[in-house]
Amino acid sequence: MKKDFLTLLDLTPEELQALLKRAAEFKSGKDSSACPLIGKSIGLLFNKTSTRTRISFQTGIYQLGAQAIYINTNDLQLGRGETIEDTAKVLSRYLHGIVIRTYEHDTIVTLALNSTIPIINGLTDLHHPCQALADILTIQEKKGRLKDVRMAYIGDGNNVVNSLIEAAVLTEIDLVLACPHGYEPDKAIYEKARSKGAKVKVLANPDEAAKDADVLYTDVWISMGQEKEIERKKKKFEGYQINSRLLSLAKPDAIVMHCLPAHRGEEITDEVIDSPQSVVIDQAENRLHTQKALLEMLVR
Numbered sequence: 001m002k003k004d005f006l007t008l009l010d011l012t013p014e015e016l017q018a019l020l021k022r023a024a025e026f027k028s029g030k031d032s033s034a035c036p037l038i039g040k041s042i043g044l045l046f047n048k049t050s051t052r053t054r055i056s057f058q059t060g061i062y063q064l065g066a067q068a069i070y071i072n073t074n075d076l077q078l079g080r081g082e083t084i085e086d087t088a089k090v091l092s093r094y095l096h097g098i099v100i101r102t103y104e105h106d107t108i109v110t111l112a113l114n115s116t117i118p119i120i121n122g123l124t125d126l127h128h129p130c131q132a133l134a135d136i137l138t139i140q141e142k143k144g145r146l147k148d149v150r151m152a153y154i155g156d157g158n159n160v161v162n163s164l165i166e167a168a169v170l171t172e173i174d175l176v177l178a179c180p181h182g183y184e185p186d187k188a189i190y191e192k193a194r195s196k197g198a199k200v201k202v203l204a205n206p207d208e209a210a211k212d213a214d215v216l217y218t219d220v221w222i223s224m225g226q227e228k229e230i231e232r233k234k235k236k237f238e239g240y241q242i243n244s245r246l247l248s249l250a251k252p253d254a255i256v257m258h259c260l261p262a263h264r265g266e267e268i269t270d271e272v273i274d275s276p277q278s279v280v281i282d283q284a285e286n287r288l289h290t291q292k293a294l295l296e297m298l299v300r
C-alpha cells in the first residue's frame with residue numbers, strides 16, 4: 001500500500017530514525033552512485049513560491065535517478081476548475097509520486113485520498129514536515145543528540161512550528177514556544193502532541209523561553225498567503241525578535257535556526273543570523289539529504 005507524508009506523524013519514531021540514518025549516509029557521499037528511483041517520474045505541484053523546497057527536491061530526484069516534473073498548479077487544468085479528485089486519479093497513472101505546496105491542508109488530504117501514489121507535503125498553511133526532517137537532522141548533527149535538547153521557538157505559531165511540535169512527539173526534544181497572544185500554534189496539533197507525551201509547552205515570555213536553550217528557532221512573522229495582516233501583526237510581534245540580547249540568555253553554545261527565507265531586521269537580526277552560532281545554511285542543505293531519504297522510503 002502506498003504511504004503519504006502529509007504531516008510528520010505519518011512516520012513512526014522508528015521510521016524517522018531510519019530516515020535520519022539514511023540521510024546521513026547520502027550526505028556522507030558514501031552512496032552517491034545509488035539510483036533507487038531510476039526511470040521514475042515525480043511531479044512537483046506548487047502554487048506558492050519556493051527556493052529551497054523546489055530546488056532541493058528537483059536536485060535530489062535527479063540524484064536518485066528519477067526525473068522531476070515541476071509545474072505551477074495554475075498551469076494545470078486544476079486552475080480552470082478541474083477537480084482535485086480527477087487530477088489525482090489521472091496523475092496517478094503517469095507519476096510515481098507527487099510533492100505538493102499549496103494553501104489549504106485539506107487540498108493535499110483530498111489529493112492523497114484520491115491518488116494511488118505517495119503524496120508528499122512540500123508545505124501547506126498548516127504543516128511543513130519536510131522542513132522538520134531537515135531541522136531534526138541538523139540538531140542531531142550539531143548537538144550530537146535529540147534527547148532533552150531544549151529548543152525554543154520564538155515567533156509566529158505557523159506551519160513550521162506545527163511540524164516542530166510533531167517532531168517533539170517523535171523525538172525526545174524538549175520544545176518551548178513563545179508566541180504572541182492570538183498567534184499560538186494550531187490548538188489541535190498542540191493538544192494531540194501533549195496527549196502523546198511530547199515535551200512541549202507554551203510560555204508567554206520570549207526571555208523565559210530563550211533562557212538556557214540549546215537551540216533558538218524562529219520563522220517569518222508573515223507567512224505566504226497572510227500578506228493582508230502585515231502592519232497589525234508586526235506590532236504584536238515586537239519583543240519576539242531573535243537578537244543578540246535574546247541569544248545571550250541561551251546556553252553559550254546554543255545554535256540558531258531558521259527555515260529561511262528570513263526577513264532580516266524583523267524576526268531575526270543580521271548580527272544573529274550571520275553569527276557563528278547560526279546554522280541556517282547547514283539546515284537548508286539538510287533539506288536535500290533528508291528528502292532523498294524520504295523519497296527512497298516512499299516511492300516504489
Ligand code: CP
Pocket residue numbers: 049050051052053054123131259260261
Ligand atoms: N524553507 C523553505 O521551505 O524554503 P522555500 O520556501 O524556499 O522552499
Ligand code: NVA
Pocket residue numbers: 123158159160219220222223224259260261
Ligand atoms: N512559514 C513560512 C515558511 C516558508 C518556508 C511560510 O509559510 O511562508
